[in-house]
Amino acid sequence: MIPVFEPVISEDEIEEVVAALRRGEISGSFGEALPAFEGAFAEYVGCQYGVAVNSGSSALQLAVAAAGIGPGDEVLVSASTNIATALAAYHNGAVSVPVDSEPVTWNLDLELVEELITPRTKAIIPVHLYGHPVDMDALMAIAEKHNLLVIEDCAESHGATVRGRMTGSFGHMACFSFYANKVITTGEGGMITTNDPALAERLRSLRNLGFGEPRFYHEIPAFNFRMPGYVAALGLAQFRKIDRIIEEKRRVAQTYNRLLAGIPGVQTPAELDWAKNVYWMYAIIIDPAAYGRTRDQLAARLWEKKIQTRTFFCPMNQQPFLRTQPGTRDIPCPVADRLWETGLYLPSTWTLDEATIGLVADCIREFQAG
Numbered sequence: 001m002i003p004v005f006e007p008v009i010s011e012d013e014i015e016e017v018v019a020a021l022r023r024g025e026i027s028g029s030f031g032e033a034l035p036a037f038e039g040a041f042a043e044y045v046g047c048q049y050g051v052a053v054n055s056g057s058s059a060l061q062l063a064v065a066a067a068g069i070g071p072g073d074e075v076l077v078s079a080s081t082n083i084a085t086a087l088a089a090y091h092n093g094a095v096s097v098p099v100d101s102e103p104v105t106w107n108l109d110l111e112l113v114e115e116l117i118t119p120r121t122k123a124i125i126p127v128h129l130y131g132h133p134v135d136m137d138a139l140m141a142i143a144e145k146h147n148l149l150v151i152e153d154c155a156e157s158h159g160a161t162v163r164g165r166m167t168g169s170f171g172h173m174a175c176f177s178f179y180a181n182k183v184i185t186t187g188e189g190g191m192i193t194t195n196d197p198a199l200a201e202r203l204r205s206l207r208n209l210g211f212g213e214p215r216f217y218h219e220i221p222a223f224n225f226r227m228p229g230y231v232a233a234l235g236l237a238q239f240r241k242i243d244r245i246i247e248e249k250r251r252v253a254q255t256y257n258r259l260l261a262g263i264p265g266v267q268t269p270a271e272l273d274w275a276k277n278v279y280w281m282y283a284i285i286i287d288p289a290a291y292g293r294t295r296d297q298l299a300a301r302l303w304e305k306k307i308q309t310r311t312f313f314c315p316m317n318q319q320p321f322l323r324t325q326p327g328t329r330d331i332p333c334p335v336a337d338r339l340w341e342t343g344l345y346l347p348s349t350w351t352l353d354e355a356t357i358g359l360v361a362d363c364i365r366e367f368q369a370g
């Protein structure tokens with residue numbers, strides 16, 4: 001089987017984890033690996049502070065909590081995203097409002113943002129979907145005009161840039177995931193980056209049960225979202241390879257682009273001229289009228305050939321528990337709906353060789369029946 005992704009963990013990474021364990025770095029409360037990983041990753045992103053946590057979902061939930069967003073507030077989110085983006089608002093008692101996608105990069109459509117803003121709107125959480133960045137210069141201009149906080153969801157965009165500047169360095173906070181299939185991984189893990197010292201301090205306190213003075217006296221309801229030290233050691237070892245991994249992910253994408261070019265009804269991922277796409281997953285859209293088969297027929301065909309694929313995300317406007325949340329707004333998202341019905345992503349592990357990519361591309365080309 002050719003899986004959509006395969007974790008690649010090498011001996012040097014295993015050795016670093018074992019070394020951290022030998023140093024006794026088993027918790028998220030002490031040790032050298034944790035601050036080293038936080039410091040190195042934050043510097044890479046172009047931020048002063050990094051706060052490591054136990055998942056990307058925790059990072060988002062913590063960021064929304066640190067911003068003081070809660071009941072009665074609305075948060076604009078990309079319609080096409082992992083549920084974790086909307087859950088961050090939900091678990092803080094706020095309502096997420098989906099912003100429909102635009103059809104080229106599949107990111108939130110900046111033309112639609114302003115008309116969705118109400119007096120309740122407190123923040124925007126843009127997602128850099130599948131590794132293509134949102135135009136953060138344009139988004140920050142809208143946010144500043146309306147005095148909104150911006151939390152970038154960078155779970156899929158480590159190393160992606162906008163006019164040469166890293167995603168994660170634009171918003172007031174940015175949230176990264178190090179889940180098994182992410183650009184770099186700690187198995188499970190996440191990090192929030194920020195340049196705001198007050199936010200960084202609040203995030204650190206909220207991640208660690210909100211200990212006060214004296215210890216065991218708590219002014220705020222917080223969380224235990226700590227990342228263990230030996231997990232941070234894996235993160236640091238992975239981080240040292242990030243440039244190579246991104247280069248290889250771009251090679252995989254360029255190979256797919258070349259081999260899928262010109263097939264009627266197959267839309268390949270964009271890379272706009274101001275953007276660097278890290279192609280977290282190599283995703284395509286199937287137009288059934290031009291391709292002659294549906295996305296589901298193609299996915300079934302690939303599966304017969306032992307090639308795994310996954311659909312795009314079910315958009316936030318269609319999620320049952322969000323639709324019934326008190327205060328929810330019914331926002332049509334026709335583009336995100338179409339992406340959910342017609343999009344799929346292909347095997348995207350950064351070690352895929354040309355022959356394997358060729359097998360996948362041949363299958364897609366041969367199945368076309370226009």
Ligand SMILES: Cc1ncc(COP(=O)(O)O)c(C=O)c1O
Binds near residue numbers: 056084190
């Ligand atoms: C856009 C996006 N946001 C958030 C998350 C949540 O991250 P995690 O799985 O580490 O909780 C993911 C992926 O898993 C994601 O793709």
